[in-house]
Amino acid sequence: MDFLGQASIPCQTNLEGASAHIFLTLINALTASQCTLGSKDQYPADYGPKLVDGEEFDFIVVGAGSAGSVVANKLSENSRWRVLVLEAGGYPSATSDVPVLLFNLQGTNEDWKYLTEKSTSSCMGYVNGQCRWSRGKALGGSSSINAMIYIRGNKGDYDSWADMGNYGWEYANVEKLFRKIENYEGKHDGIVQYGKNGYQPISWYDNNQPITQSLMEGANILGYPTLTEEDCLNPLGYFQSTITIQNGVRANAAKGFLGRVKDRSNLYVAINALVTKIQIDPFSKNATAVELQIGLKKLHLKVKKEVVLSAGALNTPQVLMLSGIGSKLHLENLGIEVIEDLAVGLNLQDHLCVPIYVQLDQTALQPRDAAGMVDDLYEYFMYRKGVAGTISLTNLQGFINTKNDSRYPNIQLLHVLHQAGDEFTLPTILNVVGYPPDSIREQLELNKLHPTIHFLLVLLKPKSRGKILLQNQNPREPPLFHSGYLTDPNGEDLETMVESVRFVQKLIQTEPMQKHNAKLHGLTLPNCQGLEFDSDDYWRCYIRNLATTTYHQAGTAKMGPSSYRESVVDPTLRIHGVQNIRVADASVMPELVSGNTNAACLAIGLRAGEIIAEDWENVKEEL
Structure with missing residues (x-):
């Protein structure tokens, strides 16, 4: 749904003279305001049409996502180096720029639209028994x-990476990377936790819905403090997070790290460029070139120094395996020449998310006037203010430990609030996530007369692991995604998720939440018939049917010493046994961070850029 490009006047007008001028001035102002959204001028020009077969670059970065954009920014600081960035997609749309429309982007051309393989342990309640990634x-x-949520993770996450043999990744070092990345634009100038001179804008706003305060007060009663903007880096508690939004517009990584340096003469960006293979000499095991397709044109581009693979935790392993790096048995079965036998595609992790539905009364929300959405849109398009420039209640985060066995959290709570009779956001979410029609009708009925809130219960440290395999040698065919959700041998993930449901039940029974008549609702699930509602067995079944992704896949090119189990890259992000290729994205995480992964990917990109630059700056250039 893209209503940004649609406009109509529903009535005949007879405005004349000054009235007509005022009316047309207003329409022109609104139109001009819309035109600034999704503007290609915010990004480097597309170099793709100018690429020549055999052209050589010092560095080729595969993927212009969070990490890839940062790597390219850092490497292109050296004006002697030609840096090429290859992106399989195109320019972000105007819809992408409007924060409130974030759910409308799923299933569009800006989405890879991946599906998991069917499983008997998870995703069984969704269309065709598959989760949508x-x-x-x-x-x-x-x-x-x-969702534009900016959370670093916590100290324990990165220190544990270092404890696994990944020197240089302890939090004391990673925190310095965050500060270099961040351009904090919050309302309190005295905040010292965040950097203020980086390329990534992050901001903060106060969600003033009554339910926000009630949730935080209820959490206080259960022992979780409200964290202010000054201390929200503490690991446990409730707080309103920083977000990657600037002046009401999404601040994606390419805007900041590529767009702001688009005039560097040595930085080249090609869009709609699908990388099909990295060419590696089988004897020296040196990466020598990148093969790609732009439309019907096939290109072979030489690399002088290094290829940096930043295609993401799902696409990076695909490119590696197509290039001959992966499980020897798997590649041989597909007829792919094996360059290096490594555990590529294994160690797949994701933050599993269980949606819980709670019905409220009207006291939970600020009253709205009759104009409602019309006023919201006018305020946004004219001034970039109001609810359309935010993610509403979703900036509210809760980090808890259901076992009370650590100062670090094992569950993150996200919240999505819906007005009574929500005809826009709620149906969009239910459809794009993949609920079957009967379930969609049931949830819309719950929301028909009462506001509802989705509690999204996120498992931060899953024990379960999945894997990614190739279907065949065709780079345009998506890989096979075996999520591995809820497959850990001792069933710990499932029990932790049940504990998180019980926490929400306690939370909504607190006095602050009962002021809004909060009531939890189960859903009619065909696979769970015969189970007593609210029994542990009911919730176990519910979780196996409706738990889904938080879109935080990671770990598929695991970082660690060569002796470490399933490691693919070393702590400097070089691939074991292969020369001139590094991986810089969520693939390298040995374990997931505790929170949304975008900030961590930015830090990984900067560390990669700094390490690579340091390695090559002292190498004597050939004359």
Whole structure:
């Protein structure tokens, strides 16, 4: 749904003279305001049509997502180096720029539209028994379609990476990367936790819905403090997070890290460029070139120094395997020459998310006037203010530990609020996630007369692991995504999710939440018939049917010493046994961070850029 390009006047007008001038001035102002959204001028020009077969670059970065954009920005600081960025998608749309329309991007041309393989352990309640894995296919990658939540993760996440043998990745070092990346534009100038001179705008707003305060007060009663903007880097508690929005418009990574340096003469960006293979000499194991397709044109581009693979946790393993790096048995079965036998595509992790539905009364929301959405849109298009320039209640985050066994969280709580009779956001979410028609009708009926809130319960440290395999040698065929959800041998993930449901039940029974008559609703699930509602067995079945992705896939090119189990890259992000290729994206995470992954991917990109630049700046250039 893209209503931004549609306009109509529903009545005959007879305005004349000054009245007509005022009316047309207003229409022109609104039109001009819309034209600034989705503007290609915010990004580098497309170099794709100018690419010549055999052309050589010092560095070729595959993927212009969060990490890839940062890597290219850093490497192109050296004016002697020709840096090419290859992006499979195109320019982000105007819809992408409007924060409130984030769910409308799934299933569009800006989405890879991936599906998981069917499983008997998860996703069984969705259409065809598959979870939908949306991933960004545009400049900015998934930062162009995500929920714009900016959370670093916590100290323990990165320190554990270092404990696994990944020197240099402890939080003391990673925090410095965050500060270099960030351009904090919050309302409190005295905040010192965030950097203020980086390329990535992050901002903060106060969600003033009554339910926001009630949720935080209820969490306080259960032992979780309200964290202010000054101390929201603490690991446990409720707070309103920073977001990647600038002046009411999405601030994707490509805008900041590529767009702001688009005039560098040594930086080249090609869109709609699908990388099909990295060419690697089988004897020296040196990467020598990148093969790609732009439309019907096939190109072979030489690389002088390194290829940096930043295609994301789902596409990076596909490119590696097509290039001969992966499980020897799997590649041989597909007829692919094996360059290096590594555990590519294994160690797949994701933040599993369980949606819980709670009905409220009208006291939970600020009253709205009759104009409603019309006023919201006018305020946004004229001034970039109001609800359309935010993610509403979704900036409210809760981090808890259901076992009370650590100062670090094992569950993140996200919240999506719906007005009574929501005819826009709620139906969109239900359709793009993949609920079957009967389930959609049931949830819309619950919302018909009462506001509802989705509690999204996110499992931060899953024990389960999935894998990615190739279907065949065709780079245009999506890989096979085996999510591995809820397959850990001891069933710990499932029990932790049940505990998180019980936490929400306690939360909505607190006095602050009962002021809004909060009531949890189950759903009619054909696969769970005969189970007593609210029993542990009911919730286990519910979770196996409706738990889905938080779009945080990671770990498929695991970072670690060569002796470490399933590692693919070393701590400097070089692929074990292969020369001149590095991986810089969520693939390298040995374990997921505790929170949304975009900030961590930006940090991975900057660390990669700094390491690569340092390695090559002292190498004598050939004359």
